[in-house]
Structure formats: structure tokens, C-alpha cells
Amino acid sequence: MNVTHTDAPITEIDVDAVVVGLHCDGRLSPSATAVDEAAGGLMTRLFERNEITGKAGEVTPLLAVGGVRAAQVVVVGLGAAGDFDNGVAFRAAAAAARRLAAKERQQVAFYVDDDWSARQSESGICGAMVGCVGQDLYRAEKNRHPIGEILWAGADDATTTSGRIIGESVNLTRRWVNEPPEKMYPESFAERVVELAGTCQFDEVVVWDEKRLEEERCGALLAVGRGSVRPSRLVMIRHMGGAQDDPLLALVGKGVTFDSGGLSIKPSDGMKTMKLDMSGAATVLGAMHAISRLKIPINVIGLMGLVENLLSGDSYKLGDVLTARNGKTIEVLNTDAEGRLVLADVLCVAVDQGADKIIDLATLTGACVVALGEDVAGLMTNDQDWCDVVSSAAADCGERAWQLPMFAEYSQQIKSPVADIKNIGEGRWGGAITAAKFLEEFVDGKPWTHIDIAGPAFAEKDKPHCDGGGTGAFVRTLVEVARGWDG
Ligand code: BES
Ligand code: MN
Ligand code: ZN
Numbered sequence: 001m002n003v004t005h006t007d008a009p010i011t012e013i014d015v016d017a018v019v020v021g022l023h024c025d026g027r028l029s030p031s032a033t034a035v036d037e038a039a040g041g042l043m044t045r046l047f048e049r050n051e052i053t054g055k056a057g058e059v060t061p062l063l064a065v066g067g068v069r070a071a072q073v074v075v076v077g078l079g080a081a082g083d084f085d086n087g088v089a090f091r092a093a094a095a096a097a098r099r100l101a102a103k104e105r106q107q108v109a110f111y112v113d114d115d116w117s118a119r120q121s122e123s124g125i126c127g128a129m130v131g132c133v134g135q136d137l138y139r140a141e142k143n144r145h146p147i148g149e150i151l152w153a154g155a156d157d158a159t160t161t162s163g164r165i166i167g168e169s170v171n172l173t174r175r176w177v178n179e180p181p182e183k184m185y186p187e188s189f190a191e192r193v194v195e196l197a198g199t200c201q202f203d204e205v206v207v208w209d210e211k212r213l214e215e216e217r218c219g220a221l222l223a224v225g226r227g228s229v230r231p232s233r234l235v236m237i238r239h240m241g242g243a244q245d246d247p248l249l250a251l252v253g254k255g256v257t258f259d260s261g262g263l264s265i266k267p268s269d270g271m272k273t274m275k276l277d278m279s280g281a282a283t284v285l286g287a288m289h290a291i292s293r294l295k296i297p298i299n300v301i302g303l304m305g306l307v308e309n310l311l312s313g314d315s316y317k318l319g320d321v322l323t324a325r326n327g328k329t330i331e332v333l334n335t336d337a338e339g340r341l342v343l344a345d346v347l348c349v350a351v352d353q354g355a356d357k358i359i360d361l362a363t364l365t366g367a368c369v370v371a372l373g374e375d376v377a378g379l380m381t382n383d384q385d386w387c388d389v390v391s392s393a394a395a396d397c398g399e400r401a402w403q404l405p406m407f408a409e410y411s412q413q414i415k416s417p418v419a420d421i422k423n424i425g426e427g428r429w430g431g432a433i434t435a436a437k438f439l440e441e442f443v444d445g446k447p448w449t450h451i452d453i454a455g456p457a458f459a460e461k462d463k464p465h466c467d468g469g470g471t472g473a474f475v476r477t478l479v480e481v482a483r484g485w486d487g
Contacts, residue, residue, distance in 0.1 A: 038067025087398010094131030125163025135469030173286030177470025227315030247487030255281030262335030367431030
């Protein structure tokens, strides 16, 4: 998809569609006014009759509008003017683009940003790119047809470029999540990262195979992967945009390319979307892709722990005691609590690589979805200031996250009579937090924020602004954190 900007008046541009925005107070923006005047008061009339309301995300295509050269005018609702932010901009543009992408269209011009800030336009451009990509990778007849060229009125080159880069990165994460597990497994994920490195100038990509993981004492990660014929991998991407001794940010992702639950096998219904379980790793990848292509002048390392959690004669077992990279021993009481075992070793690697602060992303617990619903990520931390940074970055992007407590009492639940800790809590209550308490054992006291994306990483159904499947949630937040990073 191409993204450019245009200075042509809205009535004169000859494209497949022009998109205008409308707040629910009915006040017409300059572009909407131009259409209204050219079409003899059409917009005003439709608003007065309640045909268009300006409600956030409402999309109304108007065909054959008099006085306008474009084949159609799409009116997209922007909600209450006082609630408008980057998230509304993203979702409104995405909803309009998604509707238009139902057919092949060469050029669509967005005239929504008469009074948007550059950052709001960037969010809108990103949304437009996300809205027109679906999960129909393997369908002959596509549901979505990415728009050939997105034109954005009013934006400058820097904004169209950054909006496009971030949009491509979110779509990259979505595509990788949407790939079936027979295509996306630890080795193929790692190979694809190496391929990608050619096009986006990562400073370094390192892949650890099983032999290296053994040498590096990643016993917890290796145990999870042992039940699969597909060997495990750890991928490390380095972006050194800052000075050599600038502080290092680490992004860590859970990359379980398929989670059957292992011997603690999941019921079929709970397993059918478990290709999504590498979303944390795909999010880290998407963010690293954006950070390197935006040339953000900071030092970041992206770490992805890649395994397949299956059952076989060689699976790890209940009662096994594993030794993680930092020497802590772990009693396994449920092989379906595998994500924390993978992350345990990868977090240790992040610490050993010299990370000053850490963020991990993981589709870690169903309990987090029970607590917060499908659209909200859980934040858990050992350092309130660092969590506040992540939380406000998410709020700035309009991505939903909510903090859960990390009271010391929860740690009691992961004590084990036979090892240093065990991999599940007592019973199922507070499961998102006991999982985070487990992770905390492996960050060596470094400022760390855990983002449980079990809900928002994957949409089981279509949404007005996005087709079902991988959502690319939190790529934008990570880019925002990187932009604001000063150690
Ligand atoms: N990958 C799952 C969590 C998950 C569930 C993600 C639903 C997305 C949607 C994770 O590995 C898991 O199975 N967690 C268990 C933990 C339990 C055994 C302590 C869970 O949530 O049931
Ligand atoms: Mn599991
Ligand atoms: Zn899992």
C-alpha cells in the first residue's frame, strides 16, 4: 500500500472515494462543509434526519454526490469532540478503510484531519492501513482488498511515512499471528526474522538453536519444547540507534507457536485458536520492525522465546523439576502453564544482555481475560514508575491496558515443597497475577512491566474497525515507549 498526501480540494480530486469525518454534534469540518455546499446541503440534511449521526465508528457511504468528482463520499463518525484522541482517529480511519476494502479500490483520499495534530493523522494513516487487511491469507476469494493508494489531505511527508511504517508493522504482526501453526513454528519464525533483517536494517539478529540453548542453560524453555518434533529457538534482534553506552531497553515476547497444553491437554474448544500463542513474540517483532525503520535513536533488544507445546513420548511431565537459566528450580504441576517457563529463561537472557528496563508481552493467562475482558491487556510490574510510562504510552495510542496489583501475598501461592517455586498458583483465583509473580523471579530486580495480552492479541470475531484474527495490539504502544525512552 502506498501512502501520499494531497492538497487537492475535496470536490475536485478524482479518486474512488473521499472520506470525511463528522463529530456527533454535527458541526461540519471545512472538508465536510465543502462537500455539503457542493451537494446542495446534503450532509446537513442527512444529519438533521438522523441518517448520519457522527457516532464513533459509524460508516456511511454516499454514492453519486453532486458537485464531487470522487465516485463516493464516505462519512465516518468521530464521536464527541471532547473524546477525540489517537485511538478514535485510528479506529475511525480503520472502519472507513475496512468498508472500502470490501472491493478493489485504487485510490482513497482521507479528508478527515482538518484540525488533527500530526500524531492524530499518523494514527489515522496507521488505522487506514490496518482496516483494509483481513485474515483471508488462504482464501481464493478475498474479503479485503488493500487499497492501492491512500491519500491523506493535509499531512506532511514525515507523517505519511511514519504512519505507513507503523501500519505496516502492525499488519506484519497480524499476518504472522494469522499464519497457521504448520507454517509458523519456531524454526520458520526464526528464519523469517532473518529474512526480514535484510529489508529493515536490524543491527543484529542472533538465533539460538537447541544446542546453544542447552549451553546457555535455558532448561525451562527447552523442557516445554521437548514434546514437539519441531526444535525450539530463541531469537534476539538488536537495534543500536543510540550511543554504545546508552541505556538498553529490552522487549521480550512469548512465542508458543502452538499451545496444545501438553500433557495437561486443553479441550478442543480451548485449543482451536492456540496459534495465537506466539502473539507476544510477533508483537515484539512488529515493534522492532517499526523502531528500526523509523530509526529511533535508542538502544533496544527484542527477545523472542519460540517453542511448540505438544504431547509425545518425550513431553515434560507433571512433577518434573526444571532448572532455569538463573539457577532457580521449578516444579511443574501443569504443562499448560508453559508460557511462564519459556519467559523465565528469556527474561534471564534479557538481564544478562544488560537490559536496564524490561517489558514482556505474552498471551499468558485466560485469567487475565476473565478479569479484564477481551479488549483490555493486564499490566503487572515491580516498578511503578516504569509501569506508568508503559501505561501512559498505551493511553496515548488509545490501546486499552489496566494495571493489576502485585501484593507480596500472591507470592505465597507459587511456593513449592520440592523446588524453589512451582509453575501454578493455588487454585485458579488471581491467575494472571500469580503468573506475573512467577515471572518476577527472573528479572533480577530490574524495572520490569509485564503485559498480558491474552485478550486483545486476537479477535475471535470481526470488529467494525478490524477483521478477526491477530490484531497487532500493543505494537503501537511499544513504538510510543521507544519514542519517549530516555533510560
Ligand atoms: N496460552 C494460554 C493462555 C491463553 C488462554 C491465551 C486463552 C489466550 C486465550 C496459556 O498458556 C495457558 O494455557 N494458561 C493457563 C494457565 C493455567 C494452567 C494456570 C490458563 O490460563 O488456563
Ligand atoms: Mn498453556
Ligand atoms: Zn500458552
